[in-house]
Amino acid sequence: MRVPIIAGNWKMNKTIAEARELTTAMRDDLARLAADGQIEIILCPPFLAVPEVGTLVKGTPIRVGAQNLFWETKGAFTGEVAPGMLAEVCEYVIIGHSERRQYFGESDEHVNKKLHAALANQLKPIVCVGENLAQNEAGKTGEVVGAQVRAAFAGLSDAQARGVVIAYEPIWAIGTGKAASGAGANAVIGLTIRGALADLYDEATAQAVRVQYGGSVNAKNAAEFLAQAEIDGALVGGASLVAADFVAICKAAVR
Numbered sequence: 001m002r003v004p005i006i007a008g009n010w011k012m013n014k015t016i017a018e019a020r021e022l023t024t025a026m027r028d029d030l031a032r033l034a035a036d037g038q039i040e041i042i043l044c045p046p047f048l049a050v051p052e053v054g055t056l057v058k059g060t061p062i063r064v065g066a067q068n069l070f071w072e073t074k075g076a077f078t079g080e081v082a083p084g085m086l087a088e089v090c091e092y093v094i095i096g097h098s099e100r101r102q103y104f105g106e107s108d109e110h111v112n113k114k115l116h117a118a119l120a121n122q123l124k125p126i127v128c129v130g131e132n133l134a135q136n137e138a139g140k141t142g143e144v145v146g147a148q149v150r151a152a153f154a155g156l157s158d159a160q161a162r163g164v165v166i167a168y169e170p171i172w173a174i175g176t177g178k179a180a181s182g183a184g185a186n187a188v189i190g191l192t193i194r195g196a197l198a199d200l201y202d203e204a205t206a207q208a209v210r211v212q213y214g215g216s217v218n219a220k221n222a223a224e225f226l227a228q229a230e231i232d233g234a235l236v237g238g239a240s241l242v243a244a245d246f247v248a249i250c251k252a253a254v255r
């Protein structure tokens, strides 16, 4: 059985003081929901707030993640954060979010390098894939998402692949309030994403990897996604900034 994993992607929101406030507002409820290991809950604040959030959830089952990393270990890369630096303060890292691909020029090759770097530093990656509206309307979802998965996982061993979480986030559904349908997301994840993993590895590995849905998940629609057989959780943006909503989404993931 795959344990559902709910991650809050705070994006570029919350100062350290605000992060403290938001974390404190939901910490006890989240800790209770994650206490028996039925679900995993990850908070991904901006870099600067990662250590503070980590301190606040210390001793609870709540885990912390970053939203990006660079693949080099150290050196003259002004403004970047190395995997080893993150490994000191968090356990997870989001890689290849569509906003990074779209606004910061991240390519499939960059995503693959970041994935290798994260795993080499014992960070657990959440790698994002998803088609844009034009690709979706042109019927190219399978082709685009399949290629992203194959490129991201290039060179990863079977054991490494099993430790990666994939977030299927159709770009047209992110921050738009227009979520995919539960059945639609389930089909892409089951056929395209697990299909690509089965080609790269084998069926057992394809079934072992956890795949989240992301894109306008909220307290109302979360249950529809989380009830789907192929969907193992959610990557939540906007609704993760509202304590009561994020708690409600996590609650919907408890089976």
Ligand code: PGA
Residues within 6 Å of the ligand: 009, 169, 173, 174, 175, 176, 177, 214, 215, 216, 217, 235, 236, 237, 238, 239
């Ligand atoms: P959203 O963002 O929930 O605000 O649509 C999801 C994401 O980008 O991870």
